[in-house]
Structures are given as C-alpha cells and as structure tokens.
Amino acid sequence: MKIFLLEDDFALNKIIKQSLQNRGFYVDSFTDGYKAIEFISNSKYDLYILDLNVLGFDGHKVLEFIRNDDLNVPIIMISAEIDIENIKKSYTLGCNDYIKKPFDFEELFLRIQYHLSHIKKDENSDFIVDLGYDFSFNLMEQTLHKSKFEIELTNKEKLLLTLLVKNINNTVTNEMIHEYVWDSKEMETVSMRTIVHKLKKKLKNGMILNLRGVGYKLIK
Template sequence: MKILLLEDDMILNEIIEEYLLENGNDVISTTNSQEALETIYDNHFDILLLDVNVPYFNGFSLLKKLRDEKIYIPTIFMTSKSQISDIKEGFDSGCDDYLKKPFELEELNIRIKNIKRFYSIEEEFIYINEEIKYDTKNSVIIKNKEDYQLSKMETKVFEYLLKNKNRVISIKELGLNIWTYEDIPIDTTIRTYIKNLRKIVGKESIENIKGVGYKLKTA
C-alpha cells in the first residue's frame, strides 16, 4: 500500500515509517499539514495516517478540506486527543478510524489491514448483474461470454465506480481521486472513458444523472 504519514514528532515519525516499510508498504512521511496537503495533491495514496496536533492547521481541518474537495482517501487519525468530543470531531471530518496514542504498532497494522479489506477489490470476479461480471485480475469485463479488455485508465475509472457502486460520482470526484492534481484531464476526456464503459456494460448499468454525475448500478 502507498501510505502518507503525517506526524510532527520526529522520533515517532521515524519509528512508524520504519515499521510500515518493514511490512512492505510504500511510505511518504511529512511533519506538517501544509507539506502533507501538497504531497497528497502530487501523489496517489491508498491510506492517510494523520496526527491531529501538527503545525499550520490541524489534522481535522486537513481532512475536512480534502473531503470538501471530493478527495476520499481512507484515513486513520493517530492522536493523543482522546475526549469523546475529539473522537466525534474526527469522525465528523470524514475519518475511517481513530487510534488513540500511545498505541502498539501491531494495532496500527491491524487497523490498516481492516481498512484495506473494506476499500480494496479482492474478489477475482465481481458480478454487475446476471449477464455481466468483471475479471479483476485481468481488467476484463465479461458480457454474455464475450471479453472486453479495458485500457489502464478505463480500468481505474471502472474500479472507482465499482468501489462506490450505487452512489452518484461526479466528474470532479473521479478526476481528483484517480489522477494527481496536476494531471487531471479535461472533463470531456473523463466523459470519454465513461462513454466507452457504458458501451460495454450498457447505459442502464452506468446511469447518467444529468448535471450531477454517474452511478454504477449492481444487482
């Protein structure tokens, strides 16, 4: 997994980073919220590990900003702020988990694996309906026993819709969560990828909610 770590305690930062690397993760560590924000804009991450009391603006504000911008990277707060009001603010800002300091590194690893279980596509085949299934290993949509090979970007768009099935996804959200901030293509390019996918699975499976976005409907 590619992980962004935000922790301003340098010793703890190094300890957590080393542990995550030893467990096979790709880690970029930061020590303040502004650096973390810029790094998130410039990279794709599978998960964010955020301290709360950090320089510039706190972790709660950082995550609220990301969620307001339709960036939905799974996030765990790691913080000494342990009051019920703090926990509520953390979840209200959009986090997926809240880990109180001090904690065991193995507990952090367990929580990361739990989030991965919810957000990753692990099944070999995912059924859209009785006639259509998706081969996750080979990026192939199988419709009535015919195979449709997806391009790299079609795969990313389709899998994002799949992870958020039955929810309306805007073009802006697709752009922010699939491409890096500087590489987001124009809206018509993203619409072209969706148009190609709709030709395969049918307009009834990827519904166009006019003026809002697209929804992948599964049985």
C-alpha cells in the same frame, strides 16, 4: 500499496514509517500540515494516517481537504487527544478510525489491514488477484508470484503493477501512472517506458498492452 503519514514527532514518524515499510508498504511521511496539503494535491494514496496536532494545517484540516476530493479512501487519525469533542469532530469530518496514543504498532497494522480489506470487499475483489498464466499478485503485500515462486519487483514496479491490477482490463493513462508511481514529480518519458519494459519481461508476453500515446492496459 501507498500510505500517507502525517506525524509531527520526528522519532515516532520515523518508527511508524519504517514499521510499515517493513510490512511492504510504500510510505510518504510528513511532519508539517502545510507541506502535507501541498503534496496531497499532486498525489494519490491508498490510505492516510493523520496526526491531529501538527504544525501548519492541523489533522482536521488535512482530513477535510482529503475528503473534499475523495469520499472513500480510508483515513486513520492518531492522537494523544482523548476528549470526546476531538474524536467526534474527526468522525464528523469523515475519518474511518481514531487511534489514541500511545498505541501498539501491531494494532495500527491490524487497523490498516481492516480498512484496506473492506475497500477490496466493496470492489468485489480479494487481495490476491489471479492474473492468469499461473501469475498472481498480492495487493496488500505487493508481491508477484509465478506458481509458488515470488518474482522480485523494484518499488516502482510494485507501484505500477498495483495500479495496473487495480484497473485490470481497463486503460491506465500515462497521467495516472505519472501521478501514482512518480507522485506527479518531474520525470522523463523514457523512465516510464523503462519501468514498463522491465515489468513486461517479468510477466507473460502480451499481458501488458501499450496504447500508444495514451497509456497501458493489463489484460487478464
């Protein structure tokens, strides 16, 4: 799953990012509110972690910007500000959680698990999705298994399969893939086809359908 991190302390930013990556998350991290807004405009994430006091747009403005586009995505605020007014404003603007610094990284991970699990409950789904033919995919850990054996995936394959699984039996357009897997960055069409082809080889033939000129569909 994709996590967006905004934290202006370079050392803390690096530690949080590495900690989450070690847990299997794909993380984009920023230290500047202006750059964060610019990137958010062209990308989609499963969860946001926002520091309150950053350069450019502060965490509240970034929170408000996200909520204008998506009312449901989990947003966790992190801040050394402990006054009730900042906490109240954060929840009023729509954050799901507010963690006071300093915090234990295990606590942050538990909060992330909690909010992501509630999304899946709302969608009447579990983290481990049965794909049929003895294949299963863990949305939290982004791991693919055939029976009891894990099938190795690249980062791009993890993101693509996550997108397909979250939209199982529905069409995932080329535009959706471009946005989620490549963060809307410039890419060649052959790159997308290559990743899809490699992922198809790791699944049973026919599980991923090619909808020519439109996109792809994972069939269960």
